[in-house]
Amino acid sequence: MSHAWTNILLIKPSSLGDIVMALPALSALRRNWPEAQIDWLIRPEFAPLIEGHPHLDEIVPFDRKRLGQAWRDPGAFGALVALIGGLRRRRYDVVLDLQGLFRTASLAWLSGCRQRFGPVWRRELAHYFYTTSVPVRAEWVHVVDYYLKLVETMGGTDLGVEFTLPSKPDAAEAVSELLAREGVERDRYAVLIPGSAQVTKCWPAERFAALADRLASEYDLAIVATGSRAEGTMIEQIQGHAQSRIVSLAGRTSLPELIEVLRRARLVVSNDTGPGHVAAALNRPLVMMFSWSNPLRVGPYGRPECVVARDLAERGLAIRCTNPAHAIANVTLDEVYGKVVEQLSRDER
Numbered sequence: 001m002s003h004a005w006t007n008i009l010l011i012k013p014s015s016l017g018d019i020v021m022a023l024p025a026l027s028a029l030r031r032n033w034p035e036a037q038i039d040w041l042i043r044p045e046f047a048p049l050i051e052g053h054p055h056l057d058e059i060v061p062f063d064r065k066r067l068g069q070a071w072r073d074p075g076a077f078g079a080l081v082a083l084i085g086g087l088r089r090r091r092y093d094v095v096l097d098l099q100g101l102f103r104t105a106s107l108a109w110l111s112g113c114r115q116r117f118g119p120v121w122r123r124e125l126a127h128y129f130y131t132t133s134v135p136v137r138a139e140w141v142h143v144v145d146y147y148l149k150l151v152e153t154m155g156g157t158d159l160g161v162e163f164t165l166p167s168k169p170d171a172a173e174a175v176s177e178l179l180a181r182e183g184v185e186r187d188r189y190a191v192l193i194p195g196s197a198q199v200t201k202c203w204p205a206e207r208f209a210a211l212a213d214r215l216a217s218e219y220d221l222a223i224v225a226t227g228s229r230a231e232g233t234m235i236e237q238i239q240g241h242a243q244s245r246i247v248s249l250a251g252r253t254s255l256p257e258l259i260e261v262l263r264r265a266r267l268v269v270s271n272d273t274g275p276g277h278v279a280a281a282l283n284r285p286l287v288m289m290f291s292w293s294n295p296l297r298v299g300p301y302g303r304p305e306c307v308v309a310r311d312l313a314e315r316g317l318a319i320r321c322t323n324p325a326h327a328i329a330n331v332t333l334d335e336v337y338g339k340v341v342e343q344l345s346r347d348e349r
Contacts, residue, residue, distance in 0.1 A: 003155040005033050007090065009111065011097040011104045013043045013062045015197070016274025018143075019050070020281050021301070022098050024161045025147040029096070030055035032156035039090070041107070048255040049278075052166050060087070064103075087111035094154060097130070098147055105129035117150050136317055144301045161301065163281035167263065171256035175264070178257070182224075182247045186264045189222040190215045191279070192246070193270035194238060195231035200328065201271045203289050205234060207333045209241030211269065214337055216244035219344065221266055224249060226258060226275060267344060269336065271328070272298070280306070285343040287336055291328035292321050305342065308335050 008029055012022040019042065029038055040050060041060040050056055060083075067083065069076040088111060095108040097118040105126035108116045118130040127133040132153060140149045148159045179186065194208050212223045223244055225235045229251025239246045253261060262268060262279045269287045270276025272295075276288050280300035288300055290309035297319045300306045310326045 003094070005094045005154070006036050007092045007094075008033065008036050008038045009041060009060070009087070009090070009092040009095045009108075009113065010038065011041045011095065011108060012099055013041060013064060013104065014046060014099075016046055016049070017272075017277035017298070018098075019046055020163070020165075020274070020277040021144050021298070022147055023050075023163050023165070023281065024144050024301075025096070025098065025151055026050075026053065027055050027162040027164060028148055028151045028156055028159055031158045031160075032151065032154075039092075041104075046255070049165070049259070051256075052168065053164060054166065055164065062107075083107075084110045096150060096154065097126075098150070100126050102126050102129075117154055119146065119150065138317060141296050141317055142299070142301060143297055163283075163301075165259055165263075165278065165281055167260065168256045171254065172260045175253070175257050175260040178249070178252065179224075179261075179264075184222045184224060184247060187266050188220075189224050189265060190219075190267040190269065191262060191265045192223065192225045192238070193227065193268065193273060193275045193279075194225060194234050195227040196271045196273040201273065201291050201293065202234070203271055203328050203331060203336075205237040206241045207336070208238045208269075209246075210333050211336060211340070212238065212242045212246055213244045215267070215340070219266075223247065224261065224265075226250070226253065226261060266347075267340065269340065276300075285347045287339040287343060289328060289331050289336065291326055291331075294319050294321065305346075306339070308339055 012019055037057050039058040039060050041062050043064055044061045047059050066076050067080045092113040094115040095113045097104050097108045100119040100121045102124035109129040116130045117132045120127045120133045120135040134150055134153055140146045192208055196202050215221045223246045225246050225248050227250040232250035235248045235250050263282050265284055267285045268279040272290050272293050279286050286306045288306050294315045295307045295309050296315055308331050
């Protein structure tokens with residue numbers, strides 16, 4: 001029997017890829033409790049991903065960087081007190097914390113909400129702050145399925161997987177103008193995503209360059225590389241190795257604009273990083289390369305054919321591995337290009 005929740009707080013502040021994989025849980029909450037107020041506590045830099053989402057009522061900003069200084073900065077302490085006070089005034093009847101860390105679980109508790117659901121990651125003892133927690137099991141190894149299991153534990157019965165990333169007209173227009181200035185035609189370009197917050201996830205620059213040359217010569221695709229401003233140096237290294245022209249968009253797009261760049265791409269090739277998961281959610285032809293992170297847990301949902309990784313079927317429940325055979329340097333150019341051919345052929349059917 002479903003609980004009649006009327007005021008729901010979803011907590012998932014970061015990171016970009018994790019937020020993308022929480023989108024099906026948001027949509028499931030809306031389908032199961034269509035009349036409820038549903039708010040999402042999220043870091044401001046990621047909020048544009050969910051602004052205007054049809055299944056969301058309100059965004060609650062969580063400025064982790066500032067609030068983390070609360071112990072020594074009176075202004076930050078005041079902001080933390082204001083955040084907690086605001087959560088308490090909203091009188092949520094249920095909190096779903098998908099982050100599962102001490103800071104988010106404690107916020108769920110401090111909100112004053114009596115029903116708090118969350119994961120058991122076995123880190124930081126966060127699950128002790130929940131009234132109901134669910135350990136990971138092999139039946140729902142992927143985090144998307146695990147998040148939906150938490151929604152089911154709340155009383156949800158409609159658990160279909162739905163990724164919604166609404167298009168923003170201003171961002172779409174800006175991307176059209178940006179690509180036109182660079183001489184890049186819609187649907188006639190491949191996107192390379194060579195960066196990551198963790199260098200051990202980054203495929204070598206010279207292999208990205210060789211792949212770009214093959215895509216340009218074999219498929220007559222323009223090549224676009226995306227990343228943060230800081231990742232511009234990495235893209236410059238790829239450009240230096242490549243014979244073909246590579247358009248760098250490093251630091252040149254907002255998050256909504258990045259989504260539109262990916263939405264229009266003929267193909268996306270990515271490390272295991274947030275923008276790659278955005279491309280997966282957009283259902284673009286995709287090749288994603290994995291090293292120590294477990295694609296069974298955090299790979300493109302329902303799309304194992306997009307994954308290049310060692311020992312894909314044998315990694316179990318662990319989200320990280322220490323096997324040196326899984327290092328990103330062991331992913332070969334031929335393996336990636338083979339997946340590219342499969343993805344482009346599949347898309348043409």
